[in-house]
Amino acid sequence: MTEPRSAAPGAPVPLVAAQRVARRDAARGQILLQPTDLTLDAGERVALTGPSGSGKSVLLRALALLDPLDGGHVLWRGRAVTRARIPGFRRHVAYLRQRAALLDGSVDDNVRYPYSLAVYRDAAFDAGRAQALFERAGRGADFLARDASELSGGEAQIVALVRVLQLDPDVLLLDEPTASLDPESARAIEALVSEWFERDRAARATVWVSHDPAQALRVGTRQLTMRAGVLSEAPHAGVAQPQEAAR
Amino acid sequence: MNAGLQNLSLVDVAIAALLVLVNGAISVVLKLDLERRLAWAAARTVVQLLAIGYVLGWVFAYDRWYVVLPLMALMTLIAGVAGSQRGARTYAGQRADSIVSIWISAWLVAAVGLFVVIRIRPWYAPQYAIPILGMILGNTLTGVSLGIERMTSELTARRDRVDTALALGATRWEAAQGPARDAVRAGMIPTLNQMAVVGVVSLPGMMTGQVLAGQSPLQAVRYQIVIMFLIAASSGLGTVGAVLLAYRHLFSAEHRFLASRLIERTPRAKRRAAR
Numbered sequence: 214m215t216e217p218r219s220a221a222p223g224a225p226v227p228l229v230a231a232q233r234v235a236r237r238d239a240a241r242g243q244i245l246l247q248p249t250d251l252t253l254d255a256g257e258r259v260a261l262t263g264p265s266g267s268g269k270s271v272l273l274r275a276l277a278l279l280d281p282l283d284g285g286h287v288l289w290r291g292r293a294v295t296r297a298r299i300p301g302f303r304r305h306v307a308y309l310r311q312r313a314a315l316l317d318g319s320v321d322d323n324v325r326y327p328y329s330l331a332v333y334r335d336a337a338f339d340a341g342r343a344q345a346l347f348e349r350a351g352r353g354a355d356f357l358a359r360d361a362s363e364l365s366g367g368e369a370q371i372v373a374l375v376r377v378l379q380l381d382p383d384v385l386l387l388d389e390p391t392a393s394l395d396p397e398s399a400r401a402i403e404a405l406v407s408e409w410f411e412r413d414r415a416a417r418a419t420v421w422v423s424h425d426p427a428q429a430l431r432v433g434t435r436q437l438t439m440r441a442g443v444l445s446e447a448p449h450a451g452v453a454q455p456q457e458a459a460r
Numbered sequence: 461m462n463a464g465l466q467n468l469s470l471v472d473v474a475i476a477a478l479l480v481l482v483n484g485a486i487s488v489v490l491k492l493d494l495e496r497r498l499a500w501a502a503a504r505t506v507v508q509l510l511a512i513g514y515v516l517g518w519v520f521a522y523d524r525w526y527v528v529l530p531l532m533a534l535m536t537l538i539a540g541v542a543g544s545q546r547g548a549r550t551y552a553g554q555r556a557d558s559i560v561s562i563w564i565s566a567w568l569v570a571a572v573g574l575f576v577v578i579r580i581r582p583w584y585a586p587q588y589a590i591p592i593l594g595m596i597l598g599n600t601l602t603g604v605s606l607g608i609e610r611m612t613s614e615l616t617a618r619r620d621r622v623d624t625a626l627a628l629g630a631t632r633w634e635a636a637q638g639p640a641r642d643a644v645r646a647g648m649i650p651t652l653n654q655m656a657v658v659g660v661v662s663l664p665g666m667m668t669g670q671v672l673a674g675q676s677p678l679q680a681v682r683y684q685i686v687i688m689f690l691i692a693a694s695s696g697l698g699t700v701g702a703v704l705l706a707y708r709h710l711f712s713a714e715h716r717f718l719a720s721r722l723i724e725r726t727p728r729a730k731r732r733a734a735r
Contacts, residue, residue, distance in 0.1 A: 239720075240720070277627060278714065278716070279623065279626060279627060279716060280716065281712065281714070281716060281718070296713050296714050296715075299714055299715045300629045300630065300631050300715055301629065303626070303627060303628065303629045303715075304628075304629040307627065307628070308627040309627075310620070310623070310624065310627070312620065313624075314620035314621045314623070314624040315621075316621060326625075326628075327628050327629065329634075330625075330628065330629055330630050330631075330634055331631060331634065332629040332630075332631075333629065373624075376628070377628070380628075
């Protein structure tokens with residue numbers, strides 16, 4: 214469809230490139246996201262801050278192609294993503310929501326679930342690997358057998374993250390994953406993401422939406438801010454905002 | 461034909477209608493506050509049935525396909541609209557989905573029943589076509605409305621999970637199939653229940669009517685068996701059709717869940733309450 218993005222010869226093609234992506238709330242006629250350009254290169258860790266309702270989640274969901282765009286498009290490694298390739302694209306570009314949504318059943322059922330999908334036909338569940346990831350987050354051997362409905366918010370988010378990390382995505386889009394978690398779970402989440410990134414940092418990238426300026430500095434090497442649907446590259450000059458409640 | 465059937469005078473009917481006072485008394489004693497609705501429902505029962513009696517009497521006597529078919533179409537349309545009025549949430553196009561799925565399934569199955577099984581002559585014979593379509597429509601409409609209601613309520617309740625499944629790389633069908641299966645099941649269960657108790661707990665109205673009219677019970681039972689399977693087929697087909705149409709409206713080809721299309725049914729309900 215679209216030609217590979219014209220880049221300077223030798224320049225690496227970005228993993229994800231959003232070109233003029235825009236979103237509007239059709240019901241209220243309100244602009245959620247002004248036409249926005251964003252390129253995410255391999256090896257980049259982007260932290261995205263901004264007030265509640267400024268469009269951070271809207272941008273993140275647009276990058277994951279989860280919501281219909283009112284303009285612009287998203288390129289994956291320089292190419293437009295056709296309809297049929299969208300599930301495959303989401304395998305590479307994983308979106309983690311603020312509040313984990315787990316299926317009925319055990320933790321084990323939840324981490325196995327992706328392997329029932331057509332897009333992971335070539336992959337097989339590795340219980341040892343899931344177990345090891347849970348251990349890294351301080352969860353013991355019996356954790357896989359726990360019932361998902363009995364988990365705390367922090368534990369549920371750890372399950373959701375492990376469910377994604379075991380699938381080896383290239384890009385992680387993290388939508389305030391620790392916003393409503395206890396400090397211990399939040400640290401576990403940060404550690405898991407950072408380990409995943411370090412394992413192949415030349416090929417991976419993250420966009421981490423956060424309300425917490427200190428966290429933004431920890432998890433991001435490139436700081437972006439969003440205000441009223443406008444994205445800007447901002448050196449994080451101590452624009453300390455009060456930590457707001459979850460959107 | 462009605463050798464065994466006593467003709468009812470309007471006085472006889474009025475005596476039966478007085479039984480509504482039993483319900484009225486219950487409502488008053490238990491303070492159910494249902495008296496007005498009861499009176500309204502009773503009046504509708506009388507007026508609607510008298511009216512359809514006159515209409516059918518005329519249609520049967522006139523006996524022309526160009527009268528029978530429009531009447532059947534009107535019945536189908538009313539069933540389709542009624543089938544779309546259940547549930548707390550709706551979406552643009554729900555009424556059309558209900559009408560289309562009821563129309564196609566009921567007419568297809570009625571055609572099989574009338575032309576292949578009963579082999580009516582002429583092909584539009586109203587004393588067969590109209591009541592049989594009516595019975596099919598009544599049950600299909602229940603299945604369709606329960607199916608759509610369950611689909612929209614499940615998708616609302618499981619919205620986050622559906623969205624998460626898509627984010628993990630599920631196709632739209634993989635993400636929707638749980639709610640869709642539950643919805644089809646919900647739509648088919650009333651018919652299955654009915655089939656399980658027919659003849660034991662309930663004697664269906666049509667069978668009862670045939671027996672009252674002097675038909676041999678064995679023949680009446682055969683008709684009832686045919687009808688039960690026609691009803692089961694049509695409500696199954698209609699439910700699946702409605703759920704699939706709802707799925708197509710609520711999931712885009714880009715494997716997105718268009719949750720914002722699910723809207724609460726408040727505006728119309730408010731308008732109705734204001735009347």
